[in-house]
Amino acid sequence: MASELGNELINPRPVPPPTTACCPCPVCGSRSVEVLSQRSRDHTPLSTVLCVYCGVARTDPMPDEGELARYYQSEYRLDYKGVVTPRKKHVLRAGRLARERLLYLKHYLKPGDVLLDIGAGGGEFVAVALAEGLSAEGLEPNQGYAHHASMVLGLPVRQGTWQDSTVTPESIAAVTMFHVLEHLPDPIACLRKLAEWLRPGGLLLVEVPNLTAPLATRKRRFHRAHLVHFTPETLRESLNIAGFEVLEAAAPGDGGNALALARRPEARGQFPHADETAAVIPYAAAQRVLQFEQSSPLPASLVLPHARRLARRLASMVEEQLTVRSFADGAAVLEALKRGRV
Ligand SMILES: [Zn+2]
DSSP: OHHHHHHHHHOOSOOOOOEEOSSOOTTTOOOEEEEEEEEOTTSSEEEEEEETTTOOEEESSOOOHHHHHHIIIIIHHHHHHSOSSOOHHHHHHHHHHHHHHHHHHHTTOOTTOEEEEESOTTSHHHHHHHHTTOEEEEEEOOHHHHHIIIIISOOOEEEOOSTTOOOOTTOEEEEEEESOGGGOSOHHHHHHHHHHHEEEEEEEEEEEEBTTOTTSOGGGSOOTTOOEEBOHHHHHHHHHHTTOEEEEEEOOTTTTEEEEEEEOOSSOOOOOOHHHHGGGSOTHHHHHHHHHHHSOSSOHHHHHHHHHHHHHHHHHHHHHHHHHTTOSSHHHHHHHHHTTOO
16 A cells, blocks of 8 residues: 555654544544543543544544533633633733734735634634724634623624534635634534635635644643644645645644645535545654654753743733733723734
8 A cells, every 4th residue: 555655664663553443533534543642631531542544633532512512612711711701811812813813814805805713712803803804703602702702892703613503605705713623523524514604715714733743741732622633734634635725734933733724615526525535645644643752752952942932931921911901801902902002
């Protein structure tokens, strides 16, 4: 098989025989895996496996869908940020990120174009996009955040998920999803639905954590909220499988995240069925993840960049606290963000 030959060339070390997973890979349908971890970052049992065909890692088995929906509706934000609505510093951080992220789309969109932000959080990206003249709306599963965005800030953010949304096919110019795809048990099904909602040539901007981030603390990557793990390479392949043309796939900044800008083709062919995709995925992607896992967590060459990254984070936390001190609430921070004052 050509893919096995490719693997031999890239990684000549003996590779242990793969294990069979409980559930098929949501990207390529294979059950052949390597176990990456048996623990979550809070030290509770959690099995994370790597698909040896497509290189996408996942929780195995996947949690029940009803249990997931309840978790995101009420517990997730409390669990991960300790709040039910965003604090001023969260608004500042998310708003600044929103401005940076919008730059990827600005050249392609014109005022009045419809944009949908899935997993809109406190609505910061929607607010920034509206300020740029786009017809932006948001979808947020969490009650507290959706309520804050719509009722407190007056933004067009609705509580809900992509599954329970009805959107006119080919009606949207751009969809954005920041740190959402890794929470979905079937990311390809979601991406295919988004391709239906997008107008021909419509854009999708996605960001997820990078599984092979060189500066990440590896023990903290796996936890029960993240069901699927990508690299820039496997994010690109997943988008291709879902029928998108990838314009850009990268690990911007310090490489902690994988970001991709993709376009729904003007004319779409038949989507490949999940069973047919394994043959077209470069087998080497999985080997690159395994090589990363086998490498030293913090080689000497990364000690200094790692220390610099921690120092930058600390400095930015202090700066955020000082900046938001003079604002009465999150709404005031957001207004200042829209005007470019913070
Ligand atoms: Zn796979």
